[in-house]
C-alpha cells in the first residue's frame with residue numbers, strides 16, 4: 001500500500017468506521033499505514049482491537065470509547081428492515097461527538113433505471129423506489145436530517161483485489177452473460193479510499209454533501225470478463241444470453257440486471273480535481289492481478305464482484 005499524506009485533520013483526529021468490511025478495512029489500512037488513529041466495528045470481532053456493533057443483537061461499543069470520534073465513516077448497508085445499523089444503535093450519542101466529517105457509503109441504485117443514459121448528482125431520483133433502493137433513500141434522508149457535517153458517497157459496483165472476475169475465471173465458474181445495450185458502472189475500492197482522503201484534504205465548506213464515485217468507463221459485464229480472461233490467458237466461458245440466464249439467477253443478481261445506467265463522477269474528477277487511480281476496468285483489473293499475485297486474494301473478502 002503506497003504511503004499518502006494523511007489529511008491533517010485526520011492525522012489529528014479519531015476515525016470510527018462502522019463496518020470494517022471490504023471498503024472499511026481498506027481505508028483503515030491506508031490511514032493506519034500513514035499514522036492515523038482508526039477504530040473499526042464488526043458484528044463478529046476479528047481482532048482484539050475491533051469494536052462490536054451488531055444491530056441484530058443490539059450489541060454496541062461502550063459509549064466512552066467513541067465519545068472523542070471526530071470522523072465517522074458508515075459502510076454498513078441498511079438492514080433487512082430498511083434501517084441503518086449505525087443510526088439505530090448510535091444516533092442519540094453521535095450527535096454529541098465532536099464530529100468534523102461523516103461519510104456514508106450509499107449506492108447509485110437510488111438513480112433507478114435510466115435506460116443507459118448518464119446520471120449525475122443532480123439527476124432527479126425516480127418518483128418511487130422499492131426494496132433496497134427505497135431503504136437507501138430513506139437512510140440518506142435520515143442522515144441529512146441530523147445536521148452533522150455529512151458527505152453521502154453513492155457507489156456503483158465495487159471491485160478490487162479479492163473481489164473481481166479473475167478468481168471465478170481461474171476456477172472455471174465464471175459466466176459470460178450478455179444483455180444487448182446493458183452496461184454497469186463500477187469503481188475500484190482504492191478509488192473509494194482515494195476519493196475520501198481527497199475530500200478530507202479540502203476545507204470543510206468545499207466538500208459537496210453528495211458525491212458519486214465511479215470510474216469513467218461503464219461497460220457490459222461481458223466486456224470486463226473478456227478482458228479478465230485475456231489478462232489470465234484463459235478461454236472465455238460459453239456465451240449465454242441474459243434472457244436465458246435470468247431464470248437461474250437469484251433475486252439480488254436479477255435486480256442488478258434490471259437497471260441500466262451510466263454513472264458520472266465528473267463532480268469528483270472535474271470539479272474537485274480527484275485523479276482516478278483506476279479510470280477504467282482495464283487498469284483496475286491489471287492492478288488487481290498484480291496485487292493478488294503479490295499477496296494472494298484478500299482473505300477478508302473472496303466474494304465475486306456483484307457485476
Ligand SMILES: NC(=O)c1ccc[n+]([C@@H]2O[C@H](COP(=O)([O-])OP(=O)(O)OC[C@H]3O[C@@H](n4cnc5c(N)ncnc54)[C@H](OP(=O)(O)O)[C@@H]3O)[C@@H](O)[C@H]2O)c1
Pocket residue numbers: 018019020021022023024041042043044053054055056075076077078079085105106107108155156157158159301305306
Ligand atoms: N458491493 C457492491 O458492489 C456495492 C455497490 C454499491 C454500494 N455498496 C454499498 O457500499 C457499502 C460498503 O460496501 P462493502 O463492499 O465494503 O461492504 P461489506 O464488505 O459487506 O462490509 C460491510 C460492513 O458492514 C458491517 N455490517 C453489515 N450489516 C451490519 C449490521 N446489520 N449491523 C452491524 N454491522 C453491519 C459488516 O460487518 P462484519 O464485518 O461483521 O461482516 C461489514 O463490516 C455497503 O453499504 C454496500 O451495500 C456496495
